[in-house]
Amino acid sequence: xxxxxxxxxxxxxxxxxxxxxxxxxxxxxxxxxxxxxxxxxxxxxxxxxxxxxxxxxxxxxxxxxxxxxxxxxxxxxxxxxxxxxxxxxxxxxxxxxxxxxxxxxxxxxxxxxxxxxxxxxxxxxxxxxxxxxxxxxxxxxxxxxxxxxxxxx
Amino acid sequence: xxxxxxxxxxxxxxxxxxxxxxxxxxxxxxxxxxxxxxxxxxxxxxxxxxxxxxxxxxxxxxxxxxxxxxxxxxxxxxxxxxxxxxxxxxxxxxxxxxxxxxxxxxxxxxxxxxxxxxxxxxxxxxxxxxxxxxxxxxxxxxxxxxxxxxxxxxxxxxxxxxxxxxxxxxxxxxxxxxxxxxxxxxxxxxxxxxxxxxxxxxxxxxxxxxxxxxxxxxxxxxxxxxxxxxxxxxxxxxxxxxxxxxxxxxxxxxxxxxxxxxxxxxxxxxxxxxxxxxxxxxxxxxxxxxxxxxxxxxxxxxxxxxxxxxxxxxxxxxxxxxxxxxxxxxxxxxxxxxxxxxxxxxxxxxxxxxxxxxxxxxxxxxxxxxxxxxxxxxxxxxxxxxxxxxxxxxxxxxxxxxxxxxxxxxxxxxxxxxxxxxxxxxxxxxxxxxxxxxxxxxxxxx
Numbered sequence: 001x002x003x004x005x006x007x008x009x010x011x012x013x014x015x016x017x018x019x020x021x022x023x024x025x026x027x028x029x030x031x032x033x034x035x036x037x038x039x040x041x042x043x044x045x046x047x048x049x050x051x052x053x054x055x056x057x058x059x060x061x062x063x064x065x066x067x068x069x070x071x072x073x074x075x076x077x078x079x080x081x082x083x084x085x086x087x088x089x090x091x092x093x094x095x096x097x098x099x100x101x102x103x104x105x106x107x108x109x110x111x112x113x114x115x116x117x118x119x120x121x122x123x124x125x126x127x128x129x130x131x132x133x134x135x136x137x138x139x140x141x142x143x144x145x146x147x148x149x150x151x152x153x
Numbered sequence: 154x155x156x157x158x159x160x161x162x163x164x165x166x167x168x169x170x171x172x173x174x175x176x177x178x179x180x181x182x183x184x185x186x187x188x189x190x191x192x193x194x195x196x197x198x199x200x201x202x203x204x205x206x207x208x209x210x211x212x213x214x215x216x217x218x219x220x221x222x223x224x225x226x227x228x229x230x231x232x233x234x235x236x237x238x239x240x241x242x243x244x245x246x247x248x249x250x251x252x253x254x255x256x257x258x259x260x261x262x263x264x265x266x267x268x269x270x271x272x273x274x275x276x277x278x279x280x281x282x283x284x285x286x287x288x289x290x291x292x293x294x295x296x297x298x299x300x301x302x303x304x305x306x307x308x309x310x311x312x313x314x315x316x317x318x319x320x321x322x323x324x325x326x327x328x329x330x331x332x333x334x335x336x337x338x339x340x341x342x343x344x345x346x347x348x349x350x351x352x353x354x355x356x357x358x359x360x361x362x363x364x365x366x367x368x369x370x371x372x373x374x375x376x377x378x379x380x381x382x383x384x385x386x387x388x389x390x391x392x393x394x395x396x397x398x399x400x401x402x403x404x405x406x407x408x409x410x411x412x413x414x415x416x417x418x419x420x421x422x423x424x425x426x427x428x429x430x431x432x433x434x435x436x437x438x439x440x441x442x443x444x445x446x447x448x449x450x451x452x453x454x455x456x457x458x459x460x461x462x463x464x465x466x467x468x469x470x471x472x473x474x475x476x477x478x479x480x481x482x483x484x485x486x487x488x489x490x491x492x493x494x495x496x497x498x499x500x501x502x503x504x505x506x507x508x509x510x511x512x513x514x515x516x517x518x519x520x521x522x523x524x525x526x527x528x529x530x531x532x533x534x535x536x537x538x539x540x541x542x543x544x545x546x547x548x549x550x551x552x553x554x555x556x557x558x559x560x561x562x563x564x565x566x567x568x569x570x571x572x573x574x575x576x577x578x579x580x581x582x583x584x585x586x587x588x589x590x591x592x593x594x595x596x597x598x599x
Contacts, residue, residue, distance in 0.1 A: 002372065002376070003372070004302075004368060004371065004372040004375065007372045007373070007375035007376050007379070008302075008375050010375065010376065010379040011375045011376070011378055011379035011382070014379045014380075014382055014383040015379070015382040015383070015386070018382060018383055018386040018387050018409075019382075019386050021387060022386050022387055022389065025387075025390075025401065025402070025405060026333075028399065028401065029333075029393075029398045029399040029401070029402070030330075030398075034399050034401075035399075036397060036398065036399060037327055037329035037330065037397045037398060038329075038397065039327055039329075039330075042326050042327060046326075047326045050326065050328055050331075053265065053328075054264055054265035054266060055261070055263075055264075055265060056200075056261065056265060057200045057201075057204060057258075057261075057263050057264075057265035057270060058200070058265060059200075059265055059266070059267050060199065060200025060201070060203045060204050060265065060270075061198075061199050061200045061203070063473040064328070065328065065329070065332060065395065065396045065397060065473075066395055066396065066472040066473030067267060067332060067396065067473065068267065068473065069199070069200065069203045069267075070473065070474060070475050070477070070478060071183075071186075071187070071199050071203070072199075072551075073551040073552070074473055074551065103194070106552050107552040107553070107555070107556060108189060109186075109191070109552065109555065110191055110194050110198070112198050112200070127328075131328060134329060134397040135397065136395050136396070136397055137394060137395055137400055137403060138395070138469060139394075139395030139469060139472060142469055142470060142545055143473075143545075
């Protein structure tokens, strides 16, 4: 029968081993050749776009990379999707929504009117463009019909 | 013997109840917005309500855990808390940080990172607050007459929870890196060190309520928390499948997160077996309801419903849908909400001297809140599965799908009303106990 000492050794040993493996896998994931996060294409504009994304808590309604609040659409590959819907005008549509002084309300669900400047809206679009180029292990094909078509061709 | 300094726990529990009520209010704001009644949009847009709802969840649970530690540690260490005044300072500063954060969310003062929306300057105040708390707990434990496994596991959980807050404060230019290390905080809290805290509280309650030998209970506590870390640490990988990191996480996360229900199953079996083995018939049946309830509901909510969408093949379609909300609600409620309500139900009669052990209102609070939460989970689940098929399988537009599934949010609001009725009854019962007194602490049942 298991003793208390053995149980403690199981807890401490198991924790230590799994945590060391976890650290090792983290280093492996971001090492050269294994990193698929599109890190090399981050520009100043993308960083500014990310800051705007965070400072307005866009994730409090939308999802990005599948993470967020499920109240408003997933924005991974959003440019591709809107390009399909608006004849290649996806980026312009996004910018007009972000710069609008009145709330955008598709199907009655309201978005905050952010009244961004053209530069800010452009930075957010750059951020979305960068997000759209990340290798997501197939998730992009699920959230974007265009990516799905590309993949099938 | 009881210790007068344990009384400080009462005020942490009272703060916890207040924040829980506020959390529910913002939950309703979101529920109504989802069915088209977004009348508060100008003052409380959805992202504000959402940030308040989730952050209040974290803070009311933390306040409950802290109260639990202030109640349990003196009793386990067999000495008074080293400094009661500082404990009150810590309580007030926790409340102030919470209030400033919640008010700030209404004025675009936040970080916009899910679950970690508290802005950076306030993060530092949180760190100072938690360091003060840990100092008080650990010094009390260190100076105590004995160091029990229960106290050590609880303290270790609280210490790791504080340490793991730090990766969430690292600044990154990359959304992928940001997300990767955010899960070090959120996942390793919820599916790691918080389970240590839960295990510690559960162990304390089972020792007190069932009378089973401490050595037996604490041995199994080690096995359970061992299983938790063995599966939970590498199980973090289930958040990394589709956020832009290496495919190796599909395998590692898939295998280890599939093992995570084992820890919760062990916890449920452990609690039920100890109850059956126990010969002591403690009169506080309500505390026993909440204790066993926490062990069983956490297995269903965190274990089974987590497993339902944790494999990469399933998660590819459910990632970023309401299926996650289904799992999250029952998991948080079962594993953490109920264990906080269990320790409150156990300690309140001891602190106040009013033995309201199993009143009709207390019993109704337990059943209504649980039935309501199960109903909410089902509503989220049906909406989530419908969303997966319509949006992810058949390619329907997000907003059109939201319209199709809005009826499930009417059901959600009805069930949330049942849940809230239960919580209100619990809080009335809390209020009816009155304030803690020194006399009550001296005569309370061991």
